[in-house]
Amino acid sequence: MKFNSEEELVLHFKNYFYKRINKDFIYLEEVKGLFGIPDGVLIEKNENNICIISIEFKLNNWKRAIQQAFKYKSFSTHSFVIFDGYYSKSILKNIEDFKQFNIGLGFFYKGQGFNIVYFPKFERPFSEHYVNKMLNILGENIESNNVITRDKVSIVNSEDIFFQRYIQNNYTV
Amino acid sequence: MKLYHQCGYNYIWNIDSFVDDKAGDGLIISPVNVSKEKLISLPQEIKSQSFFDPQFYIMDDNKGELGTFDFFPGNIHEGFNTEDLKKHSRELAEKCISFQIENGFNYIVIPARHYEPWPTGYYEEFTDLIITPFLDFSTEKDIKNKLLLTVIVKQYQLMDEEDRNYLLSWITQFQEIGGVYLIFENNFTSKQIKDTGYLFNALLFIDALKENNLEVHIGYTNTEAILFSVANPDSVTIGAYANLRNFSIDRFITLEERPIMQQPRPRIYSGKLYQWIDYAYIEALQMLYKNMDLIFEDTKYKPSFSEPSDSWHFTRPELCKHYFMVFSQQIKSLPDNIEDRTVGLVDNFTNALEIFDKIKNCGIPLDSDSDGSHLHFWISVINMYKEYIKGK
Numbered sequence: 001m002k003f004n005s006e007e008e009l010v011l012h013f014k015n016y017f018y019k020r021i022n023k024d025f026i027y028l029e030e031v032k033g034l035f036g037i038p039d040g041v042l043i044e045k046n047e048n049n050i051c052i053i054s055i056e057f058k059l060n061n062w063k064r065a066i067q068q069a070f071k072y073k074s075f076s077t078h079s080f081v082i083f084d085g086y087y088s089k090s091i092l093k094n095i096e097d098f099k100q101f102n103i104g105l106g107f108f109y110k111g112q113g114f115n116i117v118y119f120p121k122f123e124r125p126f127s128e129h130y131v132n133k134m135l136n137i138l139g140e141n142i143e144s145n146n147v148i149t150r151d152k153v154s155i156v157n158s159e160d161i162f163f164q165r166y167i168q169n170n171y172t173v
Numbered sequence: 174m175k176l177y178h179q180c181g182y183n184y185i186w187n188i189d190s191f192v193d194d195k196a197g198d199g200l201i202i203s204p205v206n207v208s209k210e211k212l213i214s215l216p217q218e219i220k221s222q223s224f225f226d227p228q229f230y231i232m233d234d235n236k237g238e239l240g241t242f243d244f245f246p247g248n249i250h251e252g253f254n255t256e257d258l259k260k261h262s263r264e265l266a267e268k269c270i271s272f273q274i275e276n277g278f279n280y281i282v283i284p285a286r287h288y289e290p291w292p293t294g295y296y297e298e299f300t301d302l303i304i305t306p307f308l309d310f311s312t313e314k315d316i317k318n319k320l321l322l323t324v325i326v327k328q329y330q331l332m333d334e335e336d337r338n339y340l341l342s343w344i345t346q347f348q349e350i351g352g353v354y355l356i357f358e359n360n361f362t363s364k365q366i367k368d369t370g371y372l373f374n375a376l377l378f379i380d381a382l383k384e385n386n387l388e389v390h391i392g393y394t395n396t397e398a399i400l401f402s403v404a405n406p407d408s409v410t411i412g413a414y415a416n417l418r419n420f421s422i423d424r425f426i427t428l429e430e431r432p433i434m435q436q437p438r439p440r441i442y443s444g445k446l447y448q449w450i451d452y453a454y455i456e457a458l459q460m461l462y463k464n465m466d467l468i469f470e471d472t473k474y475k476p477s478f479s480e481p482s483d484s485w486h487f488t489r490p491e492l493c494k495h496y497f498m499v500f501s502q503q504i505k506s507l508p509d510n511i512e513d514r515t516v517g518l519v520d521n522f523t524n525a526l527e528i529f530d531k532i533k534n535c536g537i538p539l540d541s542d543s544d545g546s547h548l549h550f551w552i553s554v555i556n557m558y559k560e561y562i563k564g565k
Binding site: 071 | 451456457460536537539
């Protein structure tokens, strides 16, 4: 079964994810004012560390998705494209492009959950400027006594982030 | 082939670039942006290398500084209409030509009126109410400056052979004119034109005008000016903002409320790539591609590009002035011989595509407004044009 629109894909993913969300996560939608507009940004944080995972949702336009997801690497530690799983067969033929540009590749299946077929390596975001902007946006979106500022946090250089563990432990397909 | 600055908002950057950096061969002065008083006070050596676009495009709207020019139709009275133009056309022509002569401009420009779409009878009206009074006055006064006729060519006119031929025969009927101030109006949404048919027909149109011994001065050009050079026009333009590199009638329409628009992203022009690269890619390029000198030419403005990116904005003069210098050098370095020019450009476009491949191979998938996708179209257009010239 395929999704009727990108909006439907985003909505289903959000509902699916929110049910399982952990308090250490922040999820922002359609974050503007950066390089590109990620459909979603997952922020995993503890007192001192932060991991920024940007997500682009697409039904099937993989070339454009890679270009968009690459832009998010300016301010993200990981950048993903999550496609409608209905199109997985054709998109998987291009998995090497995702690896070449170090963009995560995942599929969300209508009514069946999702899996990640390529988890990108950690990369330090390209732009200090956009990271600071991202943190400012984040600060505006969380409780004032828990504001994240650049001098309080460091970018996590770790493969052991919750999102990855979560994904690996929750395969449904 | 000459290069003019298409002046607009912040035209002082164009003047600085022309005078201090020796970029370009003159200015096309825009009265919507510069008052009559300021224009008159410009140094004569600048005016004598420049020409003046009277900008009669929207005759009943004296937007911006157009209100300071007594020959602008909308200044006759509020609610100016075509009936008024019939009464005052001779007077406007006299004043407009006299102004251009008194200021020592290089050419005398006959203005055009803009409509969307062209109404039935547009060319007859244009001839009777604007061109004839201008030509009559010019003949009576035995004016020696070359007359340039402003011609706006809409996308559909360029693409349709019958429309194109009609327009060519209409233009060439005026024996008194020495050339055309040609404006291609289109509605492409990409930053570069990626339409082989459109670009090829533009070359045919320029070539047809040149065959009729008319000078061709193309206004509002972006990087495709380089491609147009294979049809040997007399001049092309550089402009500071996107609306000066692609004609938009919105520049001449007063809006009651300023629309909320997303600001354009700052871009840096690369002559080696024939492309404007989104500034936000710079840090990725520095990190992954490393050899930035292979992409961006050295100008006195280049060192400022490595300043922190939060200080960058699309209106920073360094971005424009860098483009003016690099593009001006590119135009100057074009071979005079058209065959050599054509061969050289295909080589350069091919080299640019190789650099784009290297950028991609080092892990940067540039988007379609920063990549080299337009160059494939340009190479095809040049090959089509070469075949056309061979078959003539």
